Amino acid sequence: MNFNEKNIDLETIIRDEVNKYLNQDVSRLNATEQAPKELTQKYEKMPIPKVGRDIYEVLSELNNEVLTYLYRPNHKRAFSFIPGPASRLSWLGDILTTANNIHASNFKNATLPISIERNLINYLADKIGYEVKPSGGVFVSGGSMANLTAVVTARDRKVSLDKLTKTTVYLTSQTHHSGRKALHVAGFPSENIRIIDHNEDFTMNVSHLKETVEKDVKNGYIPALVISTAGTTNTGAVDDFNKIADICEAYNIWQHVDGAYGASHLLSTKGKSLFKGIERSDSVTWDAHKLLFQTYSCAMIIVKDKNNLINSYGEKAEYLDDITSDDDVIDPEMLGIELTRPARAVKLWLTLQVIGEDEFRKRIDYGQELAEYTKDYVESLDDFEIISQPSLSILSFRYYNDSFTDEENDHLNNLAAKKLADSGYGVAYTTTLNNKKVFRMCTINPETTESDIKETIDRLNRYILEEVKEK
Numbered sequence: 001m002n003f004n005e006k007n008i009d010l011e012t013i014i015r016d017e018v019n020k021y022l023n024q025d026v027s028r029l030n031a032t033e034q035a036p037k038e039l040t041q042k043y044e045k046m047p048i049p050k051v052g053r054d055i056y057e058v059l060s061e062l063n064n065e066v067l068t069y070l071y072r073p074n075h076k077r078a079f080s081f082i083p084g085p086a087s088r089l090s091w092l093g094d095i096l097t098t099a100n101n102i103h104a105s106n107f108k109n110a111t112l113p114i115s116i117e118r119n120l121i122n123y124l125a126d127k128i129g130y131e132v133k134p135s136g137g138v139f140v141s142g143g144s145m146a147n148l149t150a151v152v153t154a155r156d157r158k159v160s161l162d163k164l165t166k167t168t169v170y171l172t173s174q175t176h177h178s179g180r181k182a183l184h185v186a187g188f189p190s191e192n193i194r195i196i197d198h199n200e201d202f203t204m205n206v207s208h209l210k211e212t213v214e215k216d217v218k219n220g221y222i223p224a225l226v227i228s229t230a231g232t233t234n235t236g237a238v239d240d241f242n243k244i245a246d247i248c249e250a251y252n253i254w255q256h257v258d259g260a261y262g263a264s265h266l267l268s269t270k271g272k273s274l275f276k277g278i279e280r281s282d283s284v285t286w287d288a289h290k291l292l293f294q295t296y297s298c299a300m301i302i303v304k305d306k307n308n309l310i311n312s313y314g315e316k317a318e319y320l321d322d323i324t325s326d327d328d329v330i331d332p333e334m335l336g337i338e339l340t341r342p343a344r345a346v347k348l349w350l351t352l353q354v355i356g357e358d359e360f361r362k363r364i365d366y367g368q369e370l371a372e373y374t375k376d377y378v379e380s381l382d383d384f385e386i387i388s389q390p391s392l393s394i395l396s397f398r399y400y401n402d403s404f405t406d407e408e409n410d411h412l413n414n415l416a417a418k419k420l421a422d423s424g425y426g427v428a429y430t431t432t433l434n435n436k437k438v439f440r441m442c443t444i445n446p447e448t449t450e451s452d453i454k455e456t457i458d459r460l461n462r463y464i465l466e467e468v469k470e471k
């Protein structure tokens, strides 16, 4: 018995399939495509055969159906999500790590892949401004898992569990919803989650934070955690980490910075000046599958003092005794929730080693420049207004005509976003800011050109004007 059950010529098949994708120009395909209902039915109901089918038949279904109807994050006019485009080097790293089916729980199972993980955590911790010792961290599947890992760590460090009902946490309406999920999983009562006002630029209003913390303390609550953000999902807003740290340090509160999308801008030319005071935080979420151009999934939780991760996750088990490291090196499985985990750091290391930090800087800078270009172009059009200024590489804007009601204007923006997606040319979905429907564009793909942006906005404008004419 072996794994090549049907004497399939996998060598040829793998080579052909990889070649096919290497030669594919994603941006010539539709930026997003919805599967027809009958195919959804087909795959939801497809029985598992008692005797296997011909591989070419199954691959044909995969390529022509399953992998056809997708949102394509690598498409140069896919502007709507910050889980971003991936470098082919990352894909290569994925192939090689998956091909070796690496079990990256403990050093003894994957010594050098884990050395690489430590190397990168140290490198990025240094960019944040944490001391390499005692900072530390672990690669996780995404920003949501990183936020959960941090929230539990903060809870264990700051709260005694019998006081959880008297413990308060602070965030804004702009905090990514994975923060609220994490608080729920960690057992924080929802009535103890304080939603702090945001300023006009969508950053946390620190005066309101201070007042709220003071009021809570007066009322016998124990403030434990502030979730600030380095680049909010909606607008790219960056909180004032120094002012938040002043409050956190005064009241013994953990500051977690959600930098899932934004932290990569630490590698840009503006770098640290965009995130003053971030080094005073206790932990940072950083997603490499956003602006470090990695395939999903690849993210990190980085903490100022890794002993806090060990405190939360450093469980021992007798069946791991033979592979558990001595005290001077900490196995990744002791720093986070996962035991069996892929060696996610390897693909990021491969990409960084091959293209170097300068090229990353150029690519991230370029995204910021494209956001500025987008703003200038939107401002040149009639009846369009910028709602959030370019921040990092995100901005939002909307069509607004004062002869229409708010609902009618919202409808026009929604309709144009839908038509653009349906056309396959590009994707610029809406979000809601200050109760208005707005287009949100994340200009993070190094392959996007100014003319891609211009034509995308022109098409949105055209869809709206066609609808207006019909009214």
Ligand SMILES: Cc1ncc(COP(=O)(O)O)c(C=O)c1O
Pocket (backbone or CB within 6 Å): 082, 083, 141, 142, 143, 144, 145, 147, 176, 178, 229, 231, 232, 233, 258, 259, 260, 261, 287, 299
């Ligand atoms: C600021 C922020 N935090 C967390 C997340 C969640 O990350 P993931 O989708 O990798 O779980 C996102 C996703 O866009 C985000 O923008």
